[in-house]
Amino acid sequence: MLALGPYREGYSLRPNSRAAIERAPKNPIGVRDVVCTLEEARDMLAYFRSLADGLTMVGDVKAPACFRAFEKIRHALPTTGPLPKTRKKQCPRDGCNSTDVRPATPGVSAGFGGALPPALEEIWECAACQRPFLLTPSN
Numbered sequence: 253m254l255a256l257g258p259y260r261e262g263y264s265l266r267p268n269s270r271a272a273i274e275r276a277p278k279n280p281i282g283v284r285d286v287v288c289t290l291e292e293a294r295d296m297l298a299y300f301r302s303l304a305d306g307l308t309m310v311g312d313v314k315a316p317a318c319f320r321a322f323e324k325i326r327h328a329l330p331t332t333g334p335l336p337k338t339r340k341k342q343c344p345r346d347g348c349n350s351t352d353v354r355p356a357t358p359g360v361s362a363g364f365g366g367a368l369p370p371a372l373e374e375i376w377e378c379a380a381c382q383r384p385f386l387l388t389p390s391n
């Protein structure tokens with residue numbers, strides 16, 4: 253598993269996150285159910301996202317697996333919850349309303365554009381409050 257490769261500062265998972273994956277039992281198909289702290293989960297989320305972005309850019313066949321790992325962890329994070337939705341390119345968070353927003357995963361979206369059906373919702377990120385939201389493009 254890529255996440256357990258040699259540790260490199262700034263690129264690999266932090267040691268405590270690696271430990272969380274390593275102590276998790278493997279099921280028969282080799283997938284681990286990782287039990288970890290919220291901080292470890294956030295670390296893994298950032299790791300798999302940058303990994304998926306990087307692999308997508310070089311056209312690596314492992315990119316979809318990393319993207320699925322990212323999605324799985326993202327859905328498992330309790331604080332992430334359901335993302336607020338909007339139809340405008342403006343942050344929907346209460347009291348923020350910043351228009352300084354951008355697509356959250358340009359590398360991943362571009363790489364999967366041909367293989368996946370057109371997205372009905374896109375994950376965008378607010379530069380002001382640093383939190384994601386869903387943009388539902390208007391028809």
Ligand SMILES: [Zn+2]
Nearest residue numbers: 343348378381
């Ligand atoms: Zn915001």
